[in-house]
Amino acid sequence: xxxxxxxxxxxxxxxxxxxLQEEGxxxxxxxxxxxxxxxxxxxxxxxxxVDRMLPGxxxxxxxxxxxxxxxxxxxxxxxxxxxxxxRVEGLDAGGDDYLVKPFAFSxxxxxxxxxxxxxxxxxxxTVLQVADLEMDLxxxxxxxxxxxxxxxxxxxxxxxxxMRNTGRVVTRTMLLERVWxxxxxxxxxxxxANISRLRGKIDKPFSKRLLHTVRGFGYVLKPxxxxx
Amino acid sequence: MNKAxxxxxxFRIAMIYAALFSLSALCLLIFVYFSAAQEFEEQLRERIVxxxxxxxxxxxxxEPAQFVQRIEQRMQGAGANNFYYALIGSSGRRxxxxxxxxxxxxxxxxxxVKEEEDDKDDEPEDDLTTLSLLGVKVxxxxxxxxxxxxxxxxxxxxxxLQTAALGLVLxxxxxxxGGLLMSRxxxxxxxxxxxxxxxxxxxxxxxxxxxxxxxxxxxxLSSNINEMLDHIELLVETTKQVSNDIAHDLRTxxxxxxxxxxxARRGTQSVAAYRKAFDRAVSETEGILETFDALLRVGxxxxxxxxxxxxxxxxxxxxxxxxxxxxxxxxxxxxRLRAHIDPGLQCWGDKEMLVQMLxxxxxxxxxxxxxxxxxxxxxxxxxxxxxxxxxxxxxGIPPDEREKVFRSFYRLEQSRTTPGNGIGLxxxxxxxxxxxxxxxxxxxxxxxxxxxxxxAVP
Numbered sequence: 001x002x003x004x005x006x007x008x009x010x011x012x013x014x015x016x017x018x019x020l021q022e023e024g025x026x027x028x029x030x031x032x033x034x035x036x037x038x039x040x041x042x043x044x045x046x047x048x049x050v051d052r053m054l055p056g057x058x059x060x061x062x063x064x065x066x067x068x069x070x071x072x073x074x075x076x077x078x079x080x081x082x083x084x085x086x087r088v089e090g091l092d093a094g095g096d097d098y099l100v101k102p103f104a105f106s107x108x109x110x111x112x113x114x115x116x117x118x119x120x121x122x123x124x125x126t127v128l129q130v131a132d133l134e135m136d137l138x139x140x141x142x143x144x145x146x147x148x149x150x151x152x153x154x155x156x157x158x159x160x161x162x163m164r165n166t167g168r169v170v171t172r173t174m175l176l177e178r179v180w181x182x183x184x185x186x187x188x189x190x191x192x193a194n195i196s197r198l199r200g201k202i203d204k205p206f207s208k209r210l211l212h213t214v215r216g217f218g219y220v221l222k223p224x225x226x227x228x
Numbered sequence: 229m230n231k232a233x234x235x236x237x238x239f240r241i242a243m244i245y246a247a248l249f250s251l252s253a254l255c256l257l258i259f260v261y262f263s264a265a266q267e268f269e270e271q272l273r274e275r276i277v278x279x280x281x282x283x284x285x286x287x288x289x290x291e292p293a294q295f296v297q298r299i300e301q302r303m304q305g306a307g308a309n310n311f312y313y314a315l316i317g318s319s320g321r322r323x324x325x326x327x328x329x330x331x332x333x334x335x336x337x338x339x340x341v342k343e344e345e346d347d348k349d350d351e352p353e354d355d356l357t358t359l360s361l362l363g364v365k366v367x368x369x370x371x372x373x374x375x376x377x378x379x380x381x382x383x384x385x386x387x388x389l390q391t392a393a394l395g396l397v398l399x400x401x402x403x404x405x406g407g408l409l410m411s412r413x414x415x416x417x418x419x420x421x422x423x424x425x426x427x428x429x430x431x432x433x434x435x436x437x438x439x440x441x442x443x444x445x446x447x448x449l450s451s452n453i454n455e456m457l458d459h460i461e462l463l464v465e466t467t468k469q470v471s472n473d474i475a476h477d478l479r480t481x482x483x484x485x486x487x488x489x490x491x492a493r494r495g496t497q498s499v500a501a502y503r504k505a506f507d508r509a510v511s512e513t514e515g516i517l518e519t520f521d522a523l524l525r526v527g528x529x530x531x532x533x534x535x536x537x538x539x540x541x542x543x544x545x546x547x548x549x550x551x552x553x554x555x556x557x558x559x560x561x562x563x564r565l566r567a568h569i570d571p572g573l574q575c576w577g578d579k580e581m582l583v584q585m586l587x588x589x590x591x592x593x594x595x596x597x598x599x600x601x602x603x604x605x606x607x608x609x610x611x612x613x614x615x616x617x618x619x620x621x622x623x624g625i626p627p628d629e630r631e632k633v634f635r636s637f638y639r640l641e642q643s644r645t646t647p648g649n650g651i652g653l654x655x656x657x658x659x660x661x662x663x664x665x666x667x668x669x670x671x672x673x674x675x676x677x678x679x680x681x682x683x684a685v686p
Contacts, residue, residue: 088537102517104510154552180553184525184584185518187591187652193556 001025001046001116006036006062007078008054012101016049019105020112033057040066045073046116049108052079052090060093067094074115076108087183106217110171128163131223133202133210135163142202149201154179158198162211162221171218195219238414242407246400253399257392264388268381273336276362279311280374287366295366299324310377312341312359318369325373327361332373334363339375358382417446425453433461474523478516485512526655543575543614543682546582547607554590558603563594567605573614575682577663585659588652589618589678597622601675614682621675630669 003025007013017027028045030036033056040048040062052059063075077090077098090098097111128135133144140156142149151159158179162170172191176182180190199211209224279302286298299313303326314325314332322329328341340356361375417440424437436457437450492505551567558565575582593603597620606617625633634657660667660680670677 085537152552154549181580182583182587183580184522184587186587188554188557188594189560190553190557193560194553197556 002044003027003047003049003112004030004036004039004043004045005049006030006033006040006054006059007049007051008032009051012051012078015105016108019109023109025112033059033062037062037065040071040073041069047112048073048075049112050075050077050095052077052081052086060089063094076111076115078103107171107173110169110174110218113168114165114170114174128160130163130166130221131208131210132206133163135160144202144206147205151198151201154194155198155201158194159202162219165221167220167222169214169218169220174218236411236415236418238411238418239407242411243404246403246407249403250396250399254396257396261385261388261392265381265385268384272360272376272378272381273362276311276360276374276376279376280362280364280372283313283372283374284364284366287370287372292367296324312361312373312375312377314371314373315366316371316373323370327359327373327375332361332363332371334365334371337361337363338378421446421450428457433457433464470523478519481512481516481519485509485516488512522652522655526658537578537580538576539579541575541577541579541582543573543582543616544569544571544607546579547586547605547616550583550586550590551605554587554594558594561594561597562600563597563603564601565590565603565605569605569607570609573607573609574685575614575663576685581659581662585656585680586616586618588656592652593618593620593622593676596620597675610681612684614685616680616682617677618680619672619675619677621672624671624674624676625669627671633669634667 001024003020005013005016005020005027007016007029008031013029013031017029020027028039028043030039033054036050036054037057048063050059050062054062059077059079063077066073075095075097077095078101079086079090079098080101087098096115099108099111126136126138128137133142135142135156137160142151142156142159158175161175161179175191176186182190195211195213203209203211210221212220212222212224214220283295283299283302287295289295289298296315299315302311303313303324312325312327314327315323316332317323330339338358338360340358342356358378359375360378361373363371363373366372421437424435428435436454439447439450439454441447488505488509492502492509497505547569548567551565551569555565590603590605593601597603602621604617604619606615606619608615608617634653657667659665664683666679666681668677668679668681670679
């Protein structure tokens with residue numbers, strides 16, 4: 001994948017470029033806002049990773065400009081600003097995700113993957129399906145191998161998110177932010193406990209495991225044996 | 229009087245008013261003067277005109293001698309009226325009159341004459357008076373001149389002028405004097421306030437500005453500033469406290485971090501051992517970063533720089549979701565989490581903050597209670613106000629510590645070993661304050677009850 005990184009801090013740049021290249025992506029770097037905007041406007045990328053605080057043009061302005069020009073490329077903001085309103089500002093400006101420094105590379109990787117493979121036009125599906133697990137979004141019901149599974153509203157949301165990201169590793173933080181809308185670190189094992197509970201309902205009673213834990217990274221929903 | 233008195237704003241204001249007032253008084257007096265002058269002039273002329281008319285009647289008498297007689301009659305009897313006459317015949321010869329010689333004509337004119345009576349007290353100049361004369365044509369091209377002294381008029385006007393001048397001077401003195409007095413009083417008050425402010429700036433944070441109880445703008449300003457000082461004092465105290473607490477409580481994890489890294493550095497170790505050490509170090513730093521994050525958040529919320537996104541929130545749904553989320557978490561420690569939530573209760577607030585506040589309380593309960601405790605969540609409507617109760621059967625909080633627990637970093641002795649950084653309740657308090665929620669800590673006997681009473685929804 002072709003990635004544009006707009007970041008003025010050399011160390012962070014180097015760190016990210018190395019990591020992303022190891023993943024097999026090709027990465028171009030712009031060290032300041034203006035160069036970044038020029039590159040973003042003139043070339044096609046699969047994703048932009050933009051630092052919010054840049055010398056010259058700031059990250060928000062860059063994204064607003066390219067969105068204004070009709071460019072729908074996925075954008076991931078990086079920043080040290082972790083205020084609630086900073087997040088919302090970033091998303092309002094047209095960003096798709098927001099990652100606070102310092103972060104683990106695995107976190108970045110997971111989010112980049114989630115953004116890259118998101119289909120540009122998400123036409124509304126009414127049914128999600130992974131192997132024999134089916135979720136009816138209209139009826140708000142779930143069944144596997146024909147058997148109905150009772151889920152509470154939160155469990156439903158969790159499963160829905162996992163199913164929409166089939167095959168992709170989602171990190172704890174992504175789950176906390178997307179499913180629970182917790183923009184803070186809880187002091188208990190919220191994600192683990194709920195995943196466990198969900199597993200008990202959708203995996204344990206059945207032969208094939210779908211919900212896997214990827215140690216150190218997160219969780220992934222996919223039929224066992226499939227490479228994701 | 230010190231020079232500052234004259235430089236001060238009250239004095240300047242008073243002087244401006246004094247000047248304005250004096251100016252208006254002056255204008256008034258000028259108006260009065262000229263009106264009087266005009267009136268007197270008119271009155272004088274009317275008298276002369278009347279007299280002239282009367283005499284002209286007499287001039288129509290068949291015998292010219294009768295006319296002259298008439299004039300002379302009037303001259304005798306008119307003592308008090310002080311009229312002056314002159315009858316000039318068509319030939320130019322004086323026929324009658326008491327006017328001195330002079331060039332007379334028709335119409336109005338003024339001449340100066342010597343007074344008939346010599347008042348020995350007067351100055352020589354005062355012997356002269358000005359006369360107003362009216363000349364009219366009578367039969368046979370004769371000229372009848374009638375006149376009167378302007379003396380009275382002029383005397384009156386002079387009196388008016390003198391009175392006015394005196395009055396103006398008095399006004400001026402009063403204005404300046406009054407201004408000085410008032411500005412002294414004003415200045416005294418202002419300088420009291422000024423002095424108090426200086427003392428406060430030099431470090432006496434507990435001092436407050438004096439108020440006179442007059443309820444005027446100065447008092448209002450003073451009491452507003454006092455309120456501001458209350459707030460500042462609180463902030464300063466809080467900051468001092470937090471800084472102390474930070475220093476104290478972050479030293480530990482930072483110390484551990486350093487130990488980990490130094491330990492890893494010593495001696496040759498396997499790659500796996502290094503990796504483990506790094507993992508520990510990373511996790512320690514994450515803990516420290518979280519603490520900082522939480523601190524920042526508390527700081528932002530308390531300082532009201534967090535742009536709140538207040539909206540209508542379905543409180544019942546919010547709490548239900550949290551209850552459902554935490555039930556499995558509680559179950560992991562064998563706690564029983566139960567929720568009694570009245571449906572459909574709304575509130576006005578910031579969703580993210582409320583979530584964080586409630587999560588903090590629930591996690592506290594989960595973490596600090598020994599395994600197998602009971603944790604209850606309630607949401608009810610009491611007298612039009614929503615109330616949330618988070619209660620547990622854990623160790624509770626001793627009454628004397630109930631105030632202190634809301635301080636950043638405060639940990640109860642009994643909880644020093646449980647996970648957490650002590651910021652949770654400080655955040656809860658900050659969020660509650662922002663939402664005007666009343667927090668109360670009570671004894672569940674055994675255990676803790678945290679009561680959150682929301683304000684009435686308008």
